[in-house]
Amino acid sequence: MPLHLIKLSVGTESPETLRQWQAYFGGLHGRIFHTTRMTPKRRAEILDDGSIYWVIKGAIRARQRVLDLEEFIDEEGVKYCRIVLDPELIETRTYPHRAFQGWRYLTADKCPPDEKQSRGTDTLPEDMADELRELGLI
Numbered sequence: 001m002p003l004h005l006i007k008l009s010v011g012t013e014s015p016e017t018l019r020q021w022q023a024y025f026g027g028l029h030g031r032i033f034h035t036t037r038m039t040p041k042r043r044a045e046i047l048d049d050g051s052i053y054w055v056i057k058g059a060i061r062a063r064q065r066v067l068d069l070e071e072f073i074d075e076e077g078v079k080y081c082r083i084v085l086d087p088e089l090i091e092t093r094t095y096p097h098r099a100f101q102g103w104r105y106l107t108a109d110k111c112p113p114d115e116k117q118s119r120g121t122d123t124l125p126e127d128m129a130d131e132l133r134e135l136g137l138i
Helices: 015-029 045-047 125-136
Strands: 004-008 033-038 049-055 059-073 080-087 090-097 103-106
Touching: 004 059, 015 033, 015 049, 015 059, 045 059, 090 125
Parallel strands: 004 049
Antiparallel strands: 004 103, 033 080, 049 059, 059 080, 059 090
């Protein structure tokens, strides 16, 4: 069973703005990755079809498959990890989540479903659906 990561997407307003930023970044570097200080220890579980779930504006709103975890040392001798990501950004059902630093592990039972799998909120405006979810009504 895959293990996932969860990370804040700081400064991003929506999945679309994250998609735009990554398209720009990917154009510069030839691939999409996120650099972090700490390397996940549970590498095999993450690379077994795990994803990174993005918290945008106080809620999980999108995910991307993790393709690789690359450790490297910068010119000052500091160790880092590149989380290499699939270019496809998949929107998820909006799921409220508090802010935190760094990344965290996320088990499959705590992941929101992909938006295309969500039912019953397709016709609601996103802000209304978010408010109803916060109230526990959907």
